[in-house]
Amino acid sequence: MTDSRHNVIIIGGGVAGLAVALEITNRFPHLRLLVLEKEDRVARHQSGHNSGVIHSGVYYKPGSMKARLCVAGAAAMVEFCRQHAIPHDVCGKVIVATHADELPRLENLRQRGEANGLTGLRLIGPDELREIEPCAAGLQALVVPSTGITDYAVVCEKYAELISASGGTVLTSAAATAIRRLSDQIVVETSRGTFSTTALINCAGLFSDRIARMAGDAPDVMIVPFRGEYYDLTPERASLVRALIYPVPDPRFPFLGVHFTRRITGKVDAGPNAVLALAREGYRHTDISLRDLASSLAFPGFWRMARQHWRNGLDEWHRSLSKPAFVRALQRLLPEIGADDLVPGGSGVRAQALKPDGALVDDFQFVPSGKVLHVLNVPSPAATASLTIAKEIVDLATKDLGLG
Numbered sequence: 552m553t554d555s556r557h558n559v560i561i562i563g564g565g566v567a568g569l570a571v572a573l574e575i576t577n578r579f580p581h582l583r584l585l586v587l588e589k590e591d592r593v594a595r596h597q598s599g600h601n602s603g604v605i606h607s608g609v610y611y612k613p614g615s616m617k618a619r620l621c622v623a624g625a626a627a628m629v630e631f632c633r634q635h636a637i638p639h640d641v642c643g644k645v646i647v648a649t650h651a652d653e654l655p656r657l658e659n660l661r662q663r664g665e666a667n668g669l670t671g672l673r674l675i676g677p678d679e680l681r682e683i684e685p686c687a688a689g690l691q692a693l694v695v696p697s698t699g700i701t702d703y704a705v706v707c708e709k710y711a712e713l714i715s716a717s718g719g720t721v722l723t724s725a726a727a728t729a730i731r732r733l734s735d736q737i738v739v740e741t742s743r744g745t746f747s748t749t750a751l752i753n754c755a756g757l758f759s760d761r762i763a764r765m766a767g768d769a770p771d772v773m774i775v776p777f778r779g780e781y782y783d784l785t786p787e788r789a790s791l792v793r794a795l796i797y798p799v800p801d802p803r804f805p806f807l808g809v810h811f812t813r814r815i816t817g818k819v820d821a822g823p824n825a826v827l828a829l830a831r832e833g834y835r836h837t838d839i840s841l842r843d844l845a846s847s848l849a850f851p852g853f854w855r856m857a858r859q860h861w862r863n864g865l866d867e868w869h870r871s872l873s874k875p876a877f878v879r880a881l882q883r884l885l886p887e888i889g890a891d892d893l894v895p896g897g898s899g900v901r902a903q904a905l906k907p908d909g910a911l912v913d914d915f916q917f918v919p920s921g922k923v924l925h926v927l928n929v930p931s932p933a934a935t936a937s938l939t940i941a942k943e944i945v946d947l948a949t950k951d952l953g954l955g
C-alpha cells in the first residue's frame with residue numbers, strides 16, 4: 552500500500568519544521584526522516600515573509616516558553632549564522648515612547664527584559680535617542696543591544712541543505728492530503744505519493760489546525776490569519792533609519808505595532824500592520840477563500856474575538872486601505888517621514904491560534920496525541936527561536952512519540 556516507510560515525517564517546510572528535522576538528524580542520525588512541503592521550495596510562507604529580526608526576548612512574560620526559548624534562541628541563531636556565513640548583524644534596536652502614558656509600559660519592558668536575562672538594556676532621553684537614531688523622536692527610549700537582523704529564507708535553505716547532507720529528505724511540491732492512523736503506523740497521502748511513518752510532527756503553520764483534524768484530532772484552537780503589510784522607504788530616504796525603531800507595544804495584542812526595520816540587504820521597511828486576512832494565504836486584499844472564511848465564521852471564538860477587538864480591527868483595516876493613516880502612525884516615531892518617502896512593499900500572513908473563548912494564544916503551543924505531535928502556535932519570535940523550539944519539540948517527541 553505504501554511505497555516508502557519512515558521513522559518520522561514532518562509536515563511543513565518552514566523554519567519550524569526544518570529546524571525540528573535538523574535537530575532530529577543531529578540527535579538521531581539513524582532515523583529515516585522525511586519533510587513534506589506543499590510548495591515548490593521551502594520557506595514560501597511565514598518563514599520567507601517576515602521582518603527578518605532576531606528578537607532579543609525583551610517583550611515576553613518571564614517564565615513563558617516564548618521568553619525562555621527566544622533569549623536562548625537568539626544567541627543560537629546568531630551563532631548559526633556566524634558558523635554558516637549567513638549575513639546577519641546584531642545592530643540593536645530602540646523602543647520609543649511617544650506619549651506619557653507609554654512611559655510606565657516602557658519601564659515594565661525594561662524590567663521584563665532584565666527578568667528574562669537580557670543585559671545592556673538602557674532607558675535614554677530624547678537627546679541620546681537622536682545620537683543613536685538621528686531622525687527618531689520620543690519622550691524616552693529603551694535601548695536593546697542584543698536585537699539583530701538576518702534573512703530567514705536563507706536560514707531555511709541552510710537548514711534544508713544540512714538535513715539532506717545528513718541523510719534526511721526534504722520533499723517539495725508534496726502536499727499532505729490525507730492521514731490515516733493504523734495500529735502500528737501512520738499513513739500520509741500526498742500529491743507525490745503515499746508514505747508511512749511511526750511518528751508524525753505537524754508543523755504546517757497556517758494550516759496546522761487543519762492537519763490536526765486531518766490526523767483525526769480535535770484541536771481546541773483555530774488558526775486565524777493576520778496579514779502584515781509593509782511599505783519600503785525609497786532608497787533616497789533609507790538613511791532616515793540606521794537600525795530598528797519600534798513603538799511601545801499595546802499589551803492587549805500579540806503584535807508589536809508598525810515599526811522601521813533595516814533589512815540585512817540595507818533596504819528599510821515600515822510595518823507590518825496586522826489586518827485580519829480573508830484567506831489563510833491571503834497576501835493581498837483581493838485574496839479571499841470562502842472555505843477559510845466559512846471556517847473562521849463557524850468558530851465561536853472568532854465572534855468573541857471580534858466583539859472584543861472590533862474597534863482595533865477597523866483601525867487596522869483603515870491603515871491598510873489608507874496610506875495617509877499608515878503614514879500618520881509612522882510619523883509618531885519618525886516625524887520627517889512623508890507619503891512620498893514610502894512605496895508599497897511586501898506582505899506576510901501570521902498564523903495566530905485563537906481559543907474558543909476569543910483569546911489569542913500568547914505562548915507557543917505543542918500538543919502531543921499518540922504518535923503525532925501538533926505544533927499549533929509558533930508565531931513571532933519563532934523564526935528567531937527556531938533552533939531552541941526544535942530542541943523543545945524533539946525532547947517532547949522523544950518522550951511522547953518514542954522517537955529515538
Ligand SMILES: Cc1cc2nc3c(=O)[nH]c(=O)nc-3n(C[C@H](O)[C@H](O)[C@H](O)COP(=O)(O)OP(=O)(O)OC[C@H]3O[C@@H](n4cnc5c(N)ncnc54)[C@H](O)[C@@H]3O)c2cc1C
Nearest residue numbers: 563565566567589597598601602604727756779899933935
Ligand atoms: C509579517 C510577519 C513578520 C514576522 N517577523 C518576525 C521576525 O522579525 N522575527 C521572528 O522571529 N519571527 C517573525 N515572524 C514569525 C515567524 O516568521 C513565524 O513564527 C515562523 O516563520 C513560523 O514558522 P512555521 O514553520 O511554523 O510556518 P511557515 O513558514 O508558514 O511554514 C509552514 C509550512 O507548512 C507548509 N504546509 C502547510 N500545509 C501543508 C500540507 N498540507 N502539506 C505540506 N506542507 C504544508 C506550508 O506551505 C509552509 O511552508 C513574522 C511573521 C510574519 C507573518
